[in-house]
Amino acid sequence: MKLRTIVVGALCATSTAASATAGTITITTEVSVAVKDHALAVTLRITNSGNEAAQTIAPEVRLADRSVRASGAASLPPGPPFETTVDLPWDTTLAGQWPVVTAVDYADTNGYPFQAMQVALVALGTASPALVAVVDVTASSVTTAGTVTARLKSLSEIPRQATLHFFVPRGLEVTEPVRPLRLAPWSDAQVEARIVNRSAVAGSRIPLFVAVEYDDAGGHHASLAHDLLDVRTMESARGWYAFTAAAVMMAAWVVVLTLRRWRASAPATAPAAEPSTPPPPS
The missing domain is CATH 2.60.40.10 (Immunoglobulins)
Incomplete structure (x- = not known):
């Protein structure tokens, strides 16, 4: 060879x-x-x-x-x-x-x-280079479980039958780590998978990889991307959710105050005049 x-x-x-x-x-x-x-x-x-x-x-x-x-x-x-x-x-x-x-x-x-x-x-x-690309990988933080989302794109006019792989180290587990993927010409795809934390320690930062592979007359082709996954404690996750909820409530209150001030500063509108009624004929 x-x-x-x-x-x-x-x-x-x-x-x-x-x-x-x-x-x-x-x-x-x-x-x-x-x-x-x-x-x-x-x-x-x-x-x-x-x-x-x-x-x-x-x-x-x-x-x-x-x-x-x-x-x-x-x-x-x-x-x-x-x-x-x-x-x-x-x-x-x-x-x-x-x-x-x-x-x-x-x-x-x-x-x-x-x-x-x-x-x-x-x-x-x-x-030749792969004509199916893993455009982006986004992994959520994980306490006991989380999600990973992969975005893919076909870069040719030919339909493709590909295989998608999720790679994580021992301690994490992806539901259905190997999946078939059919792509129409020039199409986009988004695939989401569930991640289960079996033994990863809180505070760790772990890379997660996604690869797509397919064969054609020119050979075997693959594309690859990754993201970093944060392993959190239940306490830190609750704190993050509380912070997010507080931020949403604060934003909503700011909108309410702004609307009230706008209404208070708006000029009063004079009532519309009643249409005059012509006198009856004598």
Whole structure:
């Protein structure tokens, strides 16, 4: 297999976990890929930019229906990156773009487990760019549950049958993470999914990725976007809702006061004159 390989969409989203020891662990993974005989050599540069060391680093790489564990480290303190390379079996000759998922399992000082996820698009060969775009991803904050909304657009005159993927790390769960998506020519689509918090710690900021994939005569195509999701406590969520309700009430009161002042300052209108009645004929 002689396909040129480059990383075309490495989204440098960071996953910040709020440790039980009041520190933070912020993991960023940079991905690069090279072609080998019937395999892809995937190199990971994993950096912790928080203020607490991550323990028991265990990376995993996933591509399509394949996954493999890379060598890890006993700990990763803030500062210099940890680099590891793993060979992923790959004998597909179809050119195109594929989402490569890296999941880094780790723990805080108390042994509480976390997972940092990174998704990047890898291009193999010389396929044309995807003509279905993930325009925008918006994730709500999460206490026990939340939502994510993805907006997509077809950029061609051809109808497409695509597949939509929602990627979240362990600790969060998306209802129906893989969905079929049919797009008419030049059409827009909006897809909403429910997010369930299984074990993510309040105070964490977690990237959520959405990818769309489809095949045509020119190869395999993919588009990718992401958003950051805030994990909140019930108390902070209630406070946010109370603040929003107070802001709405304040805005309504301002409108009422403005209307009253406008009415008070408006000039009085003279009553309309009664129409005169002609005298009866004599």
